Amino acid sequence: MTMIFGIPVQAFMGQLLVGLINGSFYAMLSLGLAIIFGMLRIINFAHGAQYMLGAFVGYLLLTHFGIGYWPALILAPLIVGITGMIIERLALSRLYDLDHLYGLLFTFGLALVIEGVFRYYYGVSGQAYTPPPALTGAVNLGFMFLPVYRGWAVIASLVVCLGTWLLIEKTKLGSYLRAATENPTLVQAFGVNVPLLLTLTYGIGAALAGLAGIMAAPVYQVSPLMGSNLIIIVFAVVVVGGMGSILGAIVTGYLLGLAEGLTKVFYPEASNIVIFVIMAIVLLVRPAGLFGKDA
Amino acid sequence: MADLTLTQAEAHRATRLDVLLLLIAVVGLIAAPFFFYPIFLMKMLCFALFACAFNLLLGFTGLLSFGHAAFFGGAAYFTAHAVKEWGWTPEAGILLGLVGAGGMGLVMGFLAIRRQGIYFAMITLALAQMFFFFCLQAPFTKGEDGIQGVPRGYLFGLIDLNQPLNIYYFVLAVFLIGVFAIWRIVNSPFGMILKSIRENENRAISLGYSVQKYKLAAFVMSAALSGLAGALKALVFQFATLTDVSWQMSGEVILMTLLGGIGTMVGPIVGAGLVVTLQNYLATSPLPVTIVTGTIFMICVLIFRRGIVGEIQALLRRLS
Numbered sequence: 001m002t003m004i005f006g007i008p009v010q011a012f013m014g015q016l017l018v019g020l021i022n023g024s025f026y027a028m029l030s031l032g033l034a035i036i037f038g039m040l041r042i043i044n045f046a047h048g049a050q051y052m053l054g055a056f057v058g059y060l061l062l063t064h065f066g067i068g069y070w071p072a073l074i075l076a077p078l079i080v081g082i083t084g085m086i087i088e089r090l091a092l093s094r095l096y097d098l099d100h101l102y103g104l105l106f107t108f109g110l111a112l113v114i115e116g117v118f119r120y121y122y123g124v125s126g127q128a129y130t131p132p133p134a135l136t137g138a139v140n141l142g143f144m145f146l147p148v149y150r151g152w153a154v155i156a157s158l159v160v161c162l163g164t165w166l167l168i169e170k171t172k173l174g175s176y177l178r179a180a181t182e183n184p185t186l187v188q189a190f191g192v193n194v195p196l197l198l199t200l201t202y203g204i205g206a207a208l209a210g211l212a213g214i215m216a217a218p219v220y221q222v223s224p225l226m227g228s229n230l231i232i233i234v235f236a237v238v239v240v241g242g243m244g245s246i247l248g249a250i251v252t253g254y255l256l257g258l259a260e261g262l263t264k265v266f267y268p269e270a271s272n273i274v275i276f277v278i279m280a281i282v283l284l285v286r287p288a289g290l291f292g293k294d295a
Numbered sequence: 296m297a298d299l300t301l302t303q304a305e306a307h308r309a310t311r312l313d314v315l316l317l318l319i320a321v322v323g324l325i326a327a328p329f330f331f332y333p334i335f336l337m338k339m340l341c342f343a344l345f346a347c348a349f350n351l352l353l354g355f356t357g358l359l360s361f362g363h364a365a366f367f368g369g370a371a372y373f374t375a376h377a378v379k380e381w382g383w384t385p386e387a388g389i390l391l392g393l394v395g396a397g398g399m400g401l402v403m404g405f406l407a408i409r410r411q412g413i414y415f416a417m418i419t420l421a422l423a424q425m426f427f428f429f430c431l432q433a434p435f436t437k438g439e440d441g442i443q444g445v446p447r448g449y450l451f452g453l454i455d456l457n458q459p460l461n462i463y464y465f466v467l468a469v470f471l472i473g474v475f476a477i478w479r480i481v482n483s484p485f486g487m488i489l490k491s492i493r494e495n496e497n498r499a500i501s502l503g504y505s506v507q508k509y510k511l512a513a514f515v516m517s518a519a520l521s522g523l524a525g526a527l528k529a530l531v532f533q534f535a536t537l538t539d540v541s542w543q544m545s546g547e548v549i550l551m552t553l554l555g556g557i558g559t560m561v562g563p564i565v566g567a568g569l570v571v572t573l574q575n576y577l578a579t580s581p582l583p584v585t586i587v588t589g590t591i592f593m594i595c596v597l598i599f600r601r602g603i604v605g606e607i608q609a610l611l612r613r614l615s
Contacts, residue, residue, distance in 0.1 A: 037413075043413045043416070043417065091593065091597060094597060095596070095597075098600075100412060100413050101359045101412070101413065101416065102596050102600070104359070104413060104416055105549065105553065105592060105595075105596050106592070106593055106596040106597070108546060108549075108589075108592060109588075109589040109590065109591070109592025109593040109595075109596065110589065110593060111589070112546070112585040112586070112588055112589030112592065113585070113586050113589035113590055113593070114589075115585060116582075116583040116584075116585035116586035116587075116589060117586060119583050119585070120581070120582065120583050120586065228542075229424075232420055232421060232424045232542060233421075233424075235417040235420055235421055236417070236421040236424075238417065239410070239414060239417055239418055239421065269432060272428040272431075272432075273425045273428045273429065276421050276422065276424065276425035276428075277425070279418070279421055279422075280406055280422070280425075283406050283409050283410070283418065284406070284409075287409040287410060
């Protein structure tokens with residue numbers, strides 16, 4: 001059997017793939033966090049809960065209405081995004097003039113409530129979500145078997161991340177967003193509806209979390225607690241990358257996912273904490289984060 | 296940070312009324328075990344001390360730590376291990392918890408103060424989560440089971456802490472000493488500098504204070520006192536588990552402080568009493584506690600930012 005650093009190729013590649021999958025979700029989630037933070041100056045603690053919500057919407061659509069994966073891929077982010085916009089209008093918009101920490105505390109409370117409600121109805125055990133037939137099975141790449149769904153998840157998340165980046169960097173809406181981040185008062189004076197822009201931004205951020213959720217549903221089990229532990233890791237990712245750059249958030253997400261996968265190969269005991277360790281090192285060496293402009 | 300804490304330093308100046316109220320409260324606490332279940336009261340005291348220690352950082356220095364469970368639960372593990380496995384006396388075990396938590400505070404604080412505001416909160420959360428995973432895997436914490444059957448032992452080798460009243464008065468004494476220490480810190484010249492950092496960090500820097508050192512000192516003190524609370528809890532309940540180091544615990548102490556009143560001396564005590572009572576009340580209902588605590592969080596942030604004690608103080612100021 002072929003070996004890499006004394007590890008069978010199959011196992012090595014398998015863990016690397018797991019790392020890449022995790023990294024895809026880190027990237028999508030930290031991207032959403034960075035977009036929301038850039039505009040609203042709020043750290044969205046409910047991001048993990050919205051990710052869980054996306055997965056659950058997909059699961060409920062399938063079990064109660066027989067609506068499958070492909071429609072759910074559109075519907076779940078849409079539903080999560082719209083609920084996000086309602087929350088932004090009703091509550092978050094009242095917090096913009098306050099210390100940023102209140103936004104964190106509010107969304108933390110929101111996350112507790114959302115998770116509590118789902119725990120009340122569905123318990124803590126996970127529910128399986130079967131991917132559509134087209135995405136099941138595995139292909140032989142010669143050096144390893146690649147489950148089709150995992151390959152799809154990695155490619156789809158790459159497309160989503162790049163698409164979002166293009167939306168922000170290259171479109172008119174994106175330029176409004178970036179301008180409003182720099183100077184909201186001036187942009188408003190030019191006749192752009194900034195409050196609407198803020199609502200839209202939170203909606204996009206929440207929808208990204210929801211999309212990550214429905215994409216994650218077949219990979220991990222759908223459970224009320226799937227988001228809460230993930231969000232803390234994503235926070236660490238965001239600290240490492242720095243939230244100043246959208247592309248930085250994406251790249252850091254994938255890199256840290258891979259780092260985690262590699263740690264699973266060489267020193268499994270530390271795989272839970274490797275991202276936090278990297279965060280600590282980055283804080284010592286480069287406190288502003290790898291791509292950070294803001295100290 | 297200025298708007299996070301609405302009460303001013305004057306509010307802490309002791310008046311004759313305050314002294315009277317304090318005496319009533321202490322007498323009430325001394326009499327309480329004859330009317331209420333002592334374990335419940337001790338739980339309240341432990342969490343009240345924890346919340347006060349947390350408030351030293353959030354309320355008086357303006358730093359929101361989202362990782363204080365690491366100190367509370369970490370100290371509980373240290374104390375439980377020392378008392379159970381090494382046969383230390385309870386006071387030595389508690390001292391180890393306090394020093395251990397302070398040491399952890401030094402490391403975590405050193406890393407976290409490199410960033411400000413929202414990042415500070417995220418870093419403390421992440422570091423505490425790292426400690427959680429460490430506790431999950433380290434052999435001495437016994438993983439999911441936790442350290443159970445911790446003996447309460449004899450205080451100074453003399454006083455049997457298995458007697459409910461003995462341990463209650465011991466916990467009460469430590470609680471009062473801890474709160475007094477926090478009061479002294481807050482009202483010292485050192486505390487004034489902390490408040491100036493909270494109000495305007497850049498101005499404090501321009502006045503020549505090495506803000507980082509002050510922040511770190513406040514962080515370590517807060518961590519050590521949180522550890523004191525966790526160490527006490529380990530003796531009271533005779534176990535130390537992962538619950539105490541989880542992020543939910545960090546959230547709970549924030550809620551206690553927010554609900555009672557950030558930056559007030561009494562607020563965190565009131566908040567801790569309310570949250571612990573609420574948890575006891577909800578423990579038997581099928582409704583997850585997080586739904587209720589999360590709702591309180593949102594209500595507090597939206598319409599009740601001064602907290603109960605803060606609102607009362609604001610009302611009194613308006614009347615006078």
